[in-house]
Amino acid sequence: xxxxxxxxxxxxxxxxxxxxxxxxxxxxxxxxxxxxxxxxxxxxxxxxxxxxxxxxxxxxxxxxxxxxxxxxxxxxxxxxxxxxxxxxxxxxxxxxxxxxxxxxxxxxxxxxxxxxxxxxxxxxxxxxxxxxxxxxxxxxxxxxxxxxxxxxxxxxxxxxxxxxxxxxxxxxxxxxxxxxxxxxxxxxxxxxxxxxxxxxxxxxxxxxxxxxxxxxxxxxxxxxxxxxxxxxxxxxxxxxxxxxxxxxxxxxxxxxxxxxxxxxxxxxxxxxxxxxxxxxxxxxxxxxxxxxxxxxxxxxxxxxxxxxxxxxxxxxxxxxxxxxxxxxxxxxxxxxxxxxxxxxxxxxxxxxxxxxxxxxx
Amino acid sequence: xxxxxxxxxxxxxxxxxxxxxxxxxxxxxxxxxxxxxxxxxxxxxxxxxxxxxxxxxxxxxxxxxxxxxxxxxxxxxxxxxxxxxxxxxxxxxxxxxxxxxxxxxxxxxxxxxxxxxxxxxxxxxxxxxxxxxxxxxxxxxxxxxxxxxxxxxxxxxxxxxxxxxxxxxxxxxxxxxxxxxxxxxxxxxxxxxxxxxxxxxxxxxxxxxxxxxxxxxxxxxxxxxxxxxxxxxxxxxxxxxxxxxxxxxxxxxxxxxxxxxxxxxxxxxxxxxxxxxxxxxxxxxxxxxxxxxxxxxxxxxxxxxxxxxxxxxxxxxxxxxxxxxxxxxxxxxxxxxxxxxxxxxxxxxxxxxxxxxxxxxxxxxxxxxxxxxxxxxxxxxxxxxxxxxxxxxx
Numbered sequence: 001x002x003x004x005x006x007x008x009x010x011x012x013x014x015x016x017x018x019x020x021x022x023x024x025x026x027x028x029x030x031x032x033x034x035x036x037x038x039x040x041x042x043x044x045x046x047x048x049x050x051x052x053x054x055x056x057x058x059x060x061x062x063x064x065x066x067x068x069x070x071x072x073x074x075x076x077x078x079x080x081x082x083x084x085x086x087x088x089x090x091x092x093x094x095x096x097x098x099x100x101x102x103x104x105x106x107x108x109x110x111x112x113x114x115x116x117x118x119x120x121x122x123x124x125x126x127x128x129x130x131x132x133x134x135x136x137x138x139x140x141x142x143x144x145x146x147x148x149x150x151x152x153x154x155x156x157x158x159x160x161x162x163x164x165x166x167x168x169x170x171x172x173x174x175x176x177x178x179x180x181x182x183x184x185x186x187x188x189x190x191x192x193x194x195x196x197x198x199x200x201x202x203x204x205x206x207x208x209x210x211x212x213x214x215x216x217x218x219x220x221x222x223x224x225x226x227x228x229x230x231x232x233x234x235x236x237x238x239x240x241x242x243x244x245x246x247x248x249x250x251x252x253x254x255x256x257x258x259x260x261x262x263x264x265x266x267x268x269x270x271x272x273x274x275x276x277x278x279x280x281x282x283x284x285x286x287x288x289x290x291x292x293x294x295x296x297x298x299x300x301x302x303x304x305x306x307x308x309x310x311x312x313x314x315x316x317x318x319x320x321x322x323x324x325x326x327x328x329x330x331x332x333x334x335x336x337x338x339x340x341x342x343x344x345x346x347x348x349x350x351x352x353x354x355x356x357x358x359x360x361x
Numbered sequence: 362x363x364x365x366x367x368x369x370x371x372x373x374x375x376x377x378x379x380x381x382x383x384x385x386x387x388x389x390x391x392x393x394x395x396x397x398x399x400x401x402x403x404x405x406x407x408x409x410x411x412x413x414x415x416x417x418x419x420x421x422x423x424x425x426x427x428x429x430x431x432x433x434x435x436x437x438x439x440x441x442x443x444x445x446x447x448x449x450x451x452x453x454x455x456x457x458x459x460x461x462x463x464x465x466x467x468x469x470x471x472x473x474x475x476x477x478x479x480x481x482x483x484x485x486x487x488x489x490x491x492x493x494x495x496x497x498x499x500x501x502x503x504x505x506x507x508x509x510x511x512x513x514x515x516x517x518x519x520x521x522x523x524x525x526x527x528x529x530x531x532x533x534x535x536x537x538x539x540x541x542x543x544x545x546x547x548x549x550x551x552x553x554x555x556x557x558x559x560x561x562x563x564x565x566x567x568x569x570x571x572x573x574x575x576x577x578x579x580x581x582x583x584x585x586x587x588x589x590x591x592x593x594x595x596x597x598x599x600x601x602x603x604x605x606x607x608x609x610x611x612x613x614x615x616x617x618x619x620x621x622x623x624x625x626x627x628x629x630x631x632x633x634x635x636x637x638x639x640x641x642x643x644x645x646x647x648x649x650x651x652x653x654x655x656x657x658x659x660x661x662x663x664x665x666x667x668x669x670x671x672x673x674x675x676x677x678x679x680x681x682x683x684x685x686x687x688x689x690x691x692x693x694x695x696x697x698x699x700x701x702x703x704x705x706x707x708x709x710x711x712x713x714x715x716x717x718x719x720x721x722x723x724x725x726x727x728x729x730x731x732x733x734x735x736x737x738x739x740x741x742x743x744x745x746x747x748x749x750x751x752x753x754x755x
Contacts, residue, residue: 057446065438163576167568174741174752177529178568178576183465194473269440270433271465275576279438314439314447318428324436 022337047319052312060197065307067206068261072285073299074213075257078250080294083230088136088151090282091158092129092255096262099128101273104188114187129259130252137251141244180274190268199268214296287335387656389422393448396429397460398600404624405600408642409459415645434573441466455655471496478655487664494662501681502668504540506640509684510621511544512701513637514594516694524587524595526604527566536740538564542747543712564749570600596621608635629687636687647681671706718745
């Protein structure tokens with residue numbers, strides 16, 4: 001029954017009261033921030049709402065952000081379950097984009113084969129992300145390098161590779177610009193029907209990712225083993241589990257999903273490789289998963305909420321001459337408040353236990 | 362009978378939605394302005410923002426909405442089609458996209474909104490045939506005012522070394538850097554009667570229109586390098602004012618140096634004591650015909666590359682580009698500059714007249730010929746005599 005429990009956290013079933021308290025705290029905090037910066041808070045919230053859910057077209061843009069965010073979050077569920085902090089997810093998205101661009105460049109001259117090359121690029125992207133994640137995984141298991149530092153380092157390397165490719169081998173003819181590579185012909189774009197505005201392929205992909213993640217984590221030995229190692233790597237060893245192998249496996253899943261997100265950024269959004277191709281979705285997905293309490297059922301709605309903030313916050317500079325980073329402030333404050341609430345509850349329950357059984361320690 | 366009445370009603374309904382406020386030739390219009398940099402950057406984007414304000418003032422019924430910092434570094438995940446969708450929902454019927462970097466996104470959005478008009482600044486989708494019919498291009502012939510900047514620089518420099526702080530490399534930036542060089546060379550040879558090989562003109566590119574930490578070279582450092590290695594005048598080709606700012610700092614340290622900013626009429630304000638002048642854009646009057654065409658629905662696709670008003674290049678109501686001399690322009694240089702402006706206007710000074718060679722020695726303009734607009738627009742390399750790369754490193 002406790003199949004949703006995260007490995008890195010004790011069982012947490014936050015009561016509704018605590019969730020409400022967190023939400024109110026964040027609301028008060030951001031409202032104060034708005035008042036200090038001289039903006040009417042209600043207007044700001046109204047524009048955030050209107051700017052994300054005010055029309056189908058806006059919602060379509062929200063979904064286009066939600067998809068890569070959710071893909072990354074799915075992958076991160078694997079690594080969190082085994083107790084790994086896969087900060088490198090950002091670089092894994094970038095490498096997904098790089099491998100995608102590489103595959104599509106091969107297809108630039110045969111536009112009638114567009115669908116084939118897009119399919120190849122999807123596979124390549126998953127591979128690219130997975131390779132990048134595996135490097136961090138092996139550095140952790142073979143080299144004893146903490147995955148946080150390995151991931152951060154690899155993020156910088158991935159960014160460097162992207163910049164080098166844009167300014168060097170993949171530059172536009174006669175041009176030297178950090179703007180990005182040449183835009184691909186429309187045959188290599190993920191097709192989005194005019195009314196829907198969202199590529200159906202991307203929707204299928206994210207639905208499949210959610211289903212696969214749920215199934216693998218909750219019904220297969222992989223999910224169980226990941227959790228066992230995450231809970232207690234030493235004890236898991238006694239049961240014949242190989243923590244190193246499982247860690248790399250979790251990283252492969254995370255990298256693969258992140259790579260797919262990187263693919264969609266190229267095939268569905270920018271149609272070329274740009275320096276900021278990953279749009280910080282990897283880092284944001286880390287926050288999503290933490291706020292969702294490592295629970296797959298909550299990942300999709302939390303990611304949707306974050307996507308709404310991302311898309312809606314562009315209204316702040318346009319309508320209120322405010323900086324759009326308020327969306328990010330709300331996201332960060334929510335995660336911090338939630339983590340703080342967890343910590344506070346834990347401390348309180350240990351205290352309560354201590355009082356209930358004096359001398360037992 | 363009933364059918365007829367229904368038809369009439371339907372017709373009226375259709376008519377009233379198509380022309381909501383009657384059949385006036387020009388209707389109120391909201392136009393959306395997409396700025397690549399901050400609206401107050403004292404450079405490229407501010408010139409556009411002021412142009413939009415000018416339109417609001419001069420054209421009754423015209424209302425601007427704008428969003429600045431439209432680039433993936435400042436606004437990750439935000440795309441041009443997304444912003445256009447939003448502006449159209451807010452009622453915009455004309456979208457002005459102010460950056461070369463928005464070329465593909467603008468074209469994509471224009472296809473998605475065939476009933477909205479688009480003006481892409483500095484682009485050439487209309488020339489290349491890629492633009493849908495609701496998309497036009499507009500640019501000003503900054504080449505002339507860059508020549509003036511180069512002219513002033515060459516007459517001012519003591520070391521004979523002029524630096525050009527370039528953005529990214531493409532056709533536009535090559536022809537602008539080349540124009541500044543041609544102006545400098547003209548002053549050097551014709552006015553100062555010095556040997557051409559004694560003039561050093563170095564172009565250093567940063568990789569984008571403005572500084573993106575970690576992505577581009579830092580323009581502040583590039584400018585400092587220029588001044589530290591004997592270049593005493595630095596011309597800016599980027600959207601922001603680093604060249605002038607650094608010149609101002611070096612001046613305070615006691616160095617005798619000058620700077621020439623770019624794009625915005627008020628750009629000298631930052632450090633007037635080192636400013637030789639500024640070649641700037643004045644977009645307002647150039648926007649107006651497009652705004653009016655959108656209002657009266659008489660839009661015609663155009664690729665416009667407008668020259669200055671030679672009667673008065675600084676006329677705020679007629680000239681799309683201008684050059685304001687700065688406070689630091691040496692008194693002796695001013696009359697020569699005035700004469701040069703006159704000669705450019707009359708054609709007495711024709712700097713795009715051959716023979717002109719590209720950097721690698723191949724012919725750009727044959728002797729006796731003058732380069733045409735398209736030849737200049739599509740300049741493939743820097744010119745012979747200039748230092749710096751013509752395209753990306755191989």
